[in-house]
């Protein structure tokens with residue numbers, strides 16, 4: 001071990017488990033790539049103000065969790081705590097919304113940083129795959145995103161997850177509800193922090209996990225009773241489209257995802273095997289965000305799925321992904337001449353797409369065969385002086401143990417044939 005350890009709240013992805021993370025990212029992004037979403041990558045840090053405005057001054061993310069710093073040049077930056085604000089900023093900067101092809105559909109994958117209290121499923125560095133559909137108001141688009149996330153989780157084999165769905169209203173009906181909720185909350189016994197939250201972000205109080213708060217919330221005005229006709233109709237269409245697609249969901253009035261810019265559809269994916277860090281992903285419509293960061297009105301919807309928690313969900317359900325062995329063929333040279341010849345065969349196999357590895361460092365036969373078995377390879381390619389003198393190499397099937405001599409010139413072809 002070195003003197004150093006991974007910083008608190010972080011962990012390294014190392015083989016072989018790291019292959020699962022790659023496979024999860026791939027499984028989440030595959031349905032997006034197949035549905036018109038283009039890949040976008042933005043910097044790992046942004047102007048801190050983008051997040052203050054784009055995530056919301058009153059959110060935990062901005063007030064407590066952001067890694068903000070000043071550069072030597074005096075710029076105020078922050079490591080990105082989430083993806084939506086950056087992606088929208090980049091889309092606006094590149095004028096993607098002006099190309100006459102709305103919605104702009106984008107997907108991303110990367111690292112995010114939040115200064116949180118580390119615990120299982122909650123880290124200071126974590127990984128998300130996300131999708132945003134920018135510039136169109138259409139319930140089919142909200143439904144599409146939810147269906148694609150459901151498809152991704154199912155493709156991974158996950159079953160014990162649920163989709164929670166709610167509507168937060170729009171700029172017509174939400175303020176009326178907000179005022180009514182504030183009136184109600186101001187009559188409760190709340191600590192100072194929570195009272196401040198009532199002033200700046202009252203919906204977030206509904207999401208408070210503490211028993212003392214929750215039991216006072218019975219009888220709070222319900223958003224559902226305040227939704228305007230347009231929001232009700234919109235939400236009903238999202239629900240119908242999901243039902244028609246066979247995607248089960250639960251209506252959850254308490255689901256607020258308290259960012260000020262969230263409007264109408266909000267949803268969360270929760271997994272029942274994860275204890276208190278149960279959200280594996282979430283998202284919703286954010287019709288006001290573009291204007292909040294200085295852009296034109298661009299109604300949009302998106303989600304982000306947590307890769308780390310998805311991996312934990314797989315573990316909770318006892319699912320081992322079917323990940324092909326990294327190596328198909330392992331070459332074992334015995335002696336200098338064999339080393340030169342087999343290295344040539346290895347290079348040829350690799351160039352033709354066969355995953356091949358080589359016993360480096362002049363290992364003896366026994367050690368080299370151990371490495372071959374550990375690599376997960378189907379075939380070992382063994383050659384010593386005598387084989388070479390006869391113009392052959394030994395091809396050993398590591399599953400059956402069967403060994404055959406193959407002419408050197410024909411071995412690459414024979415391997416490709418055996419592996420199919």
Ligand code: ATP
Nearest residue numbers: 116121122123126279280281282304305306308309
């Ligand atoms: P939570 O309520 O658990 O804090 P959140 O609402 O802050 O989640 P989002 O901002 O919606 O989470 O992020 C989307 C997804 O990213 C979450 O559902 C979760 O899977 C993952 N995620 C968020 N924060 C973390 C973290 N600190 N560590 C690991 N995964 C995280």
Ligand code: MG
Nearest residue numbers: 060061114116
């Ligand atoms: Mg959080």
